Amino acid sequence: MAVEETLVLVKPDGVARNLTGEILRRIEAKGYSLVDIRLVQPDRSLLAKHYEEHEGKPFYEPLVEFMLSGSIVAIRVAGDRVIEGFRSLAGTTDPTTAAPGTIRGDFGRDWGLKVQQNLVHGSDSPESAARELSLWFK
Ligand code: DAT
Numbered sequence: 001m002a003v004e005e006t007l008v009l010v011k012p013d014g015v016a017r018n019l020t021g022e023i024l025r026r027i028e029a030k031g032y033s034l035v036d037i038r039l040v041q042p043d044r045s046l047l048a049k050h051y052e053e054h055e056g057k058p059f060y061e062p063l064v065e066f067m068l069s070g071s072i073v074a075i076r077v078a079g080d081r082v083i084e085g086f087r088s089l090a091g092t093t094d095p096t097t098a099a100p101g102t103i104r105g106d107f108g109r110d111w112g113l114k115v116q117q118n119l120v121h122g123s124d125s126p127e128s129a130a131r132e133l134s135l136w137f138k
């Protein structure tokens, strides 16, 4: 067993589309545990730290603006290899090509939506998970 914790965010599109419950259901159905959860209205400085690896990329500003557009649900999730496991539940970054059966593949919509509107964030490594959890759960 390699019990880990990861940061999951239900992004503003997921909250606005009332998909928070469905996303929590999938996390729990997989056997992961909810350790902490909060509804957040992040400010620009939190998002700048969260997405610091993407600063300067063409999608960075639209991504931050999108993340400021509504409430976010931040969840601390624990489980065996949950960092990799939640990324698998989420599906690949672009909802258009994310596999059916994944959150992004099942609920991502194609008509005119941007790649950043992909419903969820999941930490991508143990280092990212520790860093991001410390930002969103002080
Ligand atoms: P992920 O969220 O799958 O870890 P990432 O860390 O590479 O993806 O990018 C962070 C977010 O930025 C991603 O969820 C959506 C957005 N994004 C990534 N690549 C993009 C692109 N080429 N065009 C528009 N938005 C993009």
Ligand code: MG
Residues within 6 Å of the ligand: 122, 124
């Ligand atoms: Mg990422």
